Amino acid sequence: MGFEKFGRFGYVSQTKISPLVSYLEKNQIMATKCKKCDTVYFPPRADCPKCRDSEITWVPIEGKGRLVTFTEVYFAPPAFQDSTPYLLGLAELKDGLRVFAPINNQIDPKSLKPGLELLLRPKQAGEGVYYQLEPESPKENG
Amino acid sequence: MGRIAIVGVGQSKFGKRSDASLRELAFEAYSSALDDADLESSAIDGSVVCSATHYDKQRSPAGVVSEYLGLSPKPTFNVEAACASSAVGLRIAWSLVSSRLNEVVAVVGVQKMTELSSGEIQELMGRAGDVMWESPFGTSMPAYYAMYANAHMARYGTTEEDMARVTVKNRKYGAKNPQAMFQKPVTVEEVLKSRPVSKPLKMFDCCANADGAACLIVTNSERARKIIDKPVWVAGVGLASSPMSLAGRQGPLTSFEVTKNAAKSAYDMARMGPTDVDVAEVHDSFSITEILNYEDLGFAKPGRGARLLKDNETELGGKIPVNVDGGLISKGHPVGATGASQITSLVHQLRREAGDVQVDGAKIGLAQNIGGIGMYSAVSILRS
Numbered sequence: 001m002g003f004e005k006f007g008r009f010g011y012v013s014q015t016k017i018s019p020l021v022s023y024l025e026k027n028q029i030m031a032t033k034c035k036k037c038d039t040v041y042f043p044p045r046a047d048c049p050k051c052r053d054s055e056i057t058w059v060p061i062e063g064k065g066r067l068v069t070f071t072e073v074y075f076a077p078p079a080f081q082d083s084t085p086y087l088l089g090l091a092e093l094k095d096g097l098r099v100f101a102p103i104n105n106q107i108d109p110k111s112l113k114p115g116l117e118l119l120l121r122p123k124q125a126g127e128g129v130y131y132q133l134e135p136e137s138p139k140e141n142g
Numbered sequence: 143m144g145r146i147a148i149v150g151v152g153q154s155k156f157g158k159r160s161d162a163s164l165r166e167l168a169f170e171a172y173s174s175a176l177d178d179a180d181l182e183s184s185a186i187d188g189s190v191v192c193s194a195t196h197y198d199k200q201r202s203p204a205g206v207v208s209e210y211l212g213l214s215p216k217p218t219f220n221v222e223a224a225c226a227s228s229a230v231g232l233r234i235a236w237s238l239v240s241s242r243l244n245e246v247v248a249v250v251g252v253q254k255m256t257e258l259s260s261g262e263i264q265e266l267m268g269r270a271g272d273v274m275w276e277s278p279f280g281t282s283m284p285a286y287y288a289m290y291a292n293a294h295m296a297r298y299g300t301t302e303e304d305m306a307r308v309t310v311k312n313r314k315y316g317a318k319n320p321q322a323m324f325q326k327p328v329t330v331e332e333v334l335k336s337r338p339v340s341k342p343l344k345m346f347d348c349c350a351n352a353d354g355a356a357c358l359i360v361t362n363s364e365r366a367r368k369i370i371d372k373p374v375w376v377a378g379v380g381l382a383s384s385p386m387s388l389a390g391r392q393g394p395l396t397s398f399e400v401t402k403n404a405a406k407s408a409y410d411m412a413r414m415g416p417t418d419v420d421v422a423e424v425h426d427s428f429s430i431t432e433i434l435n436y437e438d439l440g441f442a443k444p445g446r447g448a449r450l451l452k453d454n455e456t457e458l459g460g461k462i463p464v465n466v467d468g469g470l471i472s473k474g475h476p477v478g479a480t481g482a483s484q485i486t487s488l489v490h491q492l493r494r495e496a497g498d499v500q501v502d503g504a505k506i507g508l509a510q511n512i513g514g515i516g517m518y519s520a521v522s523i524l525r526s
Contacts, residue, residue, distance in 0.1 A: 007278020011269060043275045043389065069296075069395050071288035072341040073280060077268025078261055080280035085338075088279055090289060090388050090395070098389040100276045109341070114296045114394065130278065 007130050008102070009079035016046035019058065024129040027122045029063060031097070032056040042097045063120035065091035065133070070103060070112045089133050091118055104134040146236050147366035147373035148524070150179025150359035151486040156474040157323035159353035164193075164200055164254040165210035171355035171479070172211050172250055179359045179369055181246075186359070188217045188244040190234050192227035192251040193478030195220060196266060199257065207250060217244070222478075225427065226513030227251060228356065229481030229520035233379040235360040245365055251482035252355040263351060271515055272387040284348055284428065286388065286515040288340040291430035293395040295342065298445035300433065302342050306333035307451050308429035309346050312465050315458075316472020318498045323352050323474030333429075347429040352474025356482035358489075374489045377506075378523035380408030386517040396445070400519040401438035401510060408508075408521035409440075416440030419523075420504040421491045422462060423484035425512040426469040435510055436464070439521070458499060466499040484509040485522060492526040 003018040004010035020043075023030040032041045034048035035055040042061055047054045070089040073080075080086070087103035089112070099120055103112070118133040152174030154167050162170070168191070176183060189211065191204035200206055208218035223230040228251025235247040255263070264282075271281040294300045310330055316322040328346060336345040366373040382403035385391050391399070409415055416439055424435040433447035441462050442450040450456055456464040467473065467487040470480060488507035490496045507524045 003274075006274075008280060010278050011273040015274065043387075069289040069293040071285050071292060072338075073282060073285050074337070074341070075282060075284065075339040076280050077264050077277075077282060079268070083280075085341075086280060088281065088285055088289070098391075100272075100279070100387065100389045102279045114293060128278075 005127055005129055008125065008128055010128070017044045020044055021129055023058065024122045024131065029061055029120060029122055029131050030058045031061045033059045040095065040097065042093070042099065061097065062094050065093040065099065065118055065120055067091050067112065067114055067116040067118055068098065069114055072109050087112070091120065091133055093120065099131070102132045104132055107135055145363040146239050146376045147361055147363060148358050148376060148485070148489055149361055149366050149369045149373050150175040150181060151357065151489045152178055153321055153356040153483050153486045154354050155321045156352045156354035156476055156483070158256045160256065162353065164198055164203060164252055165206055167254065167353060167355040168207045168250050168252040169210060171252070171357035172248060175248065175357035175359050181359065181369060183212050185246050186213060186216065186248045187246055188238065189213050189248045189250055190221055190231045191218060192221045192231035192249065192482070193253050194224050194227055195222055197253055197255050197258065197477060203252070207252065223518045224514035225425070225475065225477050226481055226511040226518045226520045227478040229509065229511035229522055230381060230518070231482065232358060232360065232376070232485060232522055233381055233520065235358070236376055236379050239360055239362050246359065246361045249358040249360060249482055250355065251357070251479040253476035253478040254353050255351040255476060256353050275387055275389065282340060283515065284340040284343050287428040287430055288343045289388065290395050290434060291342050294430065294434065297394055297396050300448045302334060303330060304433065304448035304451065305347055305429040306330045308426060308432045309333045309471055311451065311457060312426060312469040312471040315466045315499055316468025319468045319472065322468045322472040323350060324472050343428055343430065349427050349470035349475040352476045354474065354476035354479045354483070356479045356486050358482050358485055372493055372526065374492045375525050376522065377414070377525045378408035378412030378521070380404040380406070380411065380521040382407065382519055384517050386515070397434055397438050398512065398516050398519060400516055401435060401512065401521070404519040404521040405439050405510070408523050412523040414506065414523060418506050419462060419508045421466070421488065421501040421507045422464045423467065423487055423509040424464055425510055426465055426471050427475060427512065429471070431512065432464065432469070439508065439510060458501065463501050466501065481509070481511040481520065484511060485524070488524050492524055
């Protein structure tokens, strides 16, 4: 239990990687690392498909990344309809790790383009906790 | 191993079918496929029922569909691969018949979507992606394809006008298809002015949810020759998968690796390449998808999909006519029925029965069907 707090609206409550939520609450973005082959997984996973090992450790990740692509959503699922339009992005972090995340809505959508440098930062909103993509020096944590 | 043939095809009218239930839609397609093959139902020794069952009120619909078609106690089961369900159904039928577990199989693709409230549909749509890592941020089916569109636009200069031309082309042909949901042409301006769904995609860039069914009768070569003078042969059935999460996919997201992989396996199996294809049905769930599909199937070089369209090469009379039955954009997208509907249109083409939209001399047809947000892609190659 506990993972339902992840995101703006959680669908899944039970998972082996729910410690991610406690880390985010402490303002940390963590990935998992396979103890056997040292592969780092983000989003985190409890099991390494390469060596089929399930011994993992948690490691911090660097939030610097570049936008791969994005969209501005107008037609949204019911739980999100009050906040349209909103921005979603896919970014590539260091070491080729990729993350799908909301983009801070204070950014001008016209400024978005593949390659744009963004930072992945922890974000708390109501009961929910997650991470979002932000400009490198945001005015505030919007 | 003998060759596998399609000896009968049938399709219901697609659209808002408030007159018919799921089982009745299945019956329409099944009955018309049997008529097409001039077979009695007793000739069918098994069925594969294809639907994205989360849209159906009926759980495990194969049970009730098989019963309603009068096929009990013959074997039946459901196949689900989201929007690619019935293309995968053809692949399953191919292996059932090849293995001689069955001799004559009915692939029944069916979906009843318009009975759901728009709230239910939107809730389902919100769970189309990875529910742990992406749905919690408010994803939708169009949002994923819009992200591919933005990537393609930025890298290759593809424009919203280019995408609008897909809709204009397909709606033009849809106007000639009496079974299509939308039978009215639209203009580039109308597409560009339609309301935004997930930028850059607008309402007219998107296919619509629909009710409908399509059926394929699949058998071996000996039996096929007894049933019909001109069987259509299944030359290749390619299928591939891709990570469901967008974050799990590599590259600039300007193409679907899953389609390239499925196409390679179908082309290899059929011992053909893209230049051999005379007519194609590709998955135009969104206008941008058709442009990407041209490139991923090898009809155009990377980044040149929009050019192919602009040069009218995918129109009737062009190098490779695509979706001249109107595509998903005109026909509507009753998810489980779409793959079998594409194959039905190709069979008509290869038998020279496509009327106004007949491609002259069509001998080889290709159908490509993407599942969901691109986690599955099926490529089927047929020859006359």
